[in-house]
Amino acid sequence: MAAGLPVDKFQLDNQIGMLARNLETFANQALQLKQYLDATPDADLEAPPFEYEPGDVALIKSAATDMATVANVYKGLVDHTPASDLGVFSRRLMGLYLGG
Numbered sequence: 001m002a003a004g005l006p007v008d009k010f011q012l013d014n015q016i017g018m019l020a021r022n023l024e025t026f027a028n029q030a031l032q033l034k035q036y037l038d039a040t041p042d043a044d045l046e047a048p049p050f051e052y053e054p055g056d057v058a059l060i061k062s063a064a065t066d067m068a069t070v071a072n073v074y075k076g077l078v079d080h081t082p083a084s085d086l087g088v089f090s091r092r093l094m095g096l097y098l099g100g
Helices: 009-039 042-046 054-074 088-092
Strands: none
Touching: 009 054, 042 054, 054 088
């Protein structure tokens, strides 16, 4: 037996099922957030209770646009050509990230 956690049918089924569920949840939430931000004027996000700086509003809205594009591609609603990195803005919002 190799060192480390064993991989078996249960673990593989659990992992793929969780990833599929997380992807579906992400897609739905990303589209809902984009809808909210599209309906919210920048000035509202710059005023209380948010008080974002204009550059931060632009970053948030750009990240939401990219995430919604990923969601729409996943749902088969749009093509995405040519390929581009749709994580540029969202990675700037992640803070400390120790994942791969």
